[in-house]
Amino acid sequence: MDLRGRIRARGKKVLGVGSALTDILVQTSDEILYGISDIKGGMTLVASEFLDGCLEKVPQDKEIVPGGAACNAIQGLARLGGDAVFMGKRGMDATGEAFESSLRISGVLPVLSTSATPSGxxxxxxxPDAQRSMFTFLGASSELTPADLSEEFFSMAAVVFMEGYLFFNPELGLAVLEKARKAGAVTAMDLASFTVVEAAPELLHRVIPEYVDILIANEDEAKAYTGHSDPDKALEAMASEVGLAVLKLGSEGSRIRMGHESWVIDACAGQGVRDTTGAGDLWAAGFLHGLVEDWPMERCGNLASACGYEVCCVVGAQIPEAGWSRIASRFLSPGDSLSPSGS
Structure with missing residues (x-):
């Protein structure tokens, strides 16, 4: 049975597994950024004390919202009306409680274990160029273990979606893939950051061809993984290892390849980009929603592109109601509806 047939046979539930994190968003200058780190873009793991020190160096107002790559995608999928579950670990604190509440409001079923460690x-x-650089204190989210992964929810999922960040803990990343395969679910993985690939290249080159069905990457991640800066060569290399490969190219749109078929998806055009936070995550939300709804691949890609674009028009990884309404008017049938949200 081909990949799309496997999804059809298992239904429409999507299980996301990833880090339960709260985002602290701030718009500031390159000067402030370089006063903290010489790394621009990507994600850097830091201690809680370092993060607190960074916050003292950033005088601008800050916005606090739920985050985490897989979580952003799963919340977006739920807002599109999808059947969505998120699995992770939070602290037993106000930050963790607010995180769990936000999932329920978005229409996501939270499956969260807890820890005495503070929430991530x-x-x-x-x-100003709309690029985002992330400094992450994983906290309780990093304490998710293979024992916390409830097989019940893997067995119900059509697609298990995981963020590449989980491979900062190789045992955990591999456990997610093994449980998904044992359950018979289709496995989708977003590489999430070029720093993920640089941290464990040999491991990823071993497990992706063996376990992953759908591989999603942006240009930097694809280059780090395949060694190719040319998009065509990078996509070809990715597609040689998995059933379906996606290469996101920002303002150049995206490219999809499955077997001998390929699709070029245009980027959405409109008002200026304000912030790229969550762009890839919401792209994945739209794409996975289209897949489990069994839409033609081009329609899946176009919905993904619209979701990725709408989140770039605001600060943070939460699309506002006006954005969701525009998406619904373009892509959802009259009988479909967006799930309610307090976002």
């Missing part, structure tokens, strides 16, 4: 936080610095 991410400082996302957005510079």
């Amino acid at each position: 936080r991410v400082l996302s610095i957005i510079t």
Whole structure:
């Protein structure tokens, strides 16, 4: 049975597994950023004390919202009306309670284990060029273990979606893939950051061809993984290892390849980009929603592109109601409806 047939046979539930994190968003200058780190873009793991020190160096107002790559995608999928579950670990604190509440409001079923360790936080610095640089204290989210992965929810899922960040803990990343395969679910993985690939290249080159059905990457991640800066060569290399490969190219749109078929998806055009936080995550939300709804691949890609674009028009990884309404008017049938949300 081909990949799309496997999804059809299992239904429409999507299980996301990832880090339960709260985003602290701030718009500031390159000067402030470089006063904290010489790394621009990507994600850097930091201690809680370092993060607190960073916050003292950033005088601008800050916005606090739920985050985490897989979580952002799963919340977006739920807002599109999808059947969505998120699995992770939070602290037993106000930050963790607010995180769980936000999932329920978005229409996501939270499956969260807890820890005495404080909940994870991410400082996302957005510079004038709309690029974001993330400094992450994983906290309780990093304590998710293979024992916390409830097989019940893997067995119900059509697609298990995981963020590449989980491979900062190789045992956990592999456990997610093994449980998904044992359950018979289709496995989708977003590489999430070029720093993920640089941290464990040999491991990823071993497990992706063996376990992953759908591989999603942006240009930097694809280059780090395949060694190719040319998009065509990078996509070809990715597609040689998995059933379906996606290469996101920002303002150049995206490219999809499955077997011998390929699709070029245009980027959405409109008002200026304010912040790229969550762009890839919401792209994945739209794409996975289209897949489980069994839409033609081009329609899946176009919905993904619209979701990725709408989140770039605001600060943070939450599309506002006006954005969701525009998406619904373009892509959802009259009988479909967006799930309610307090976002």
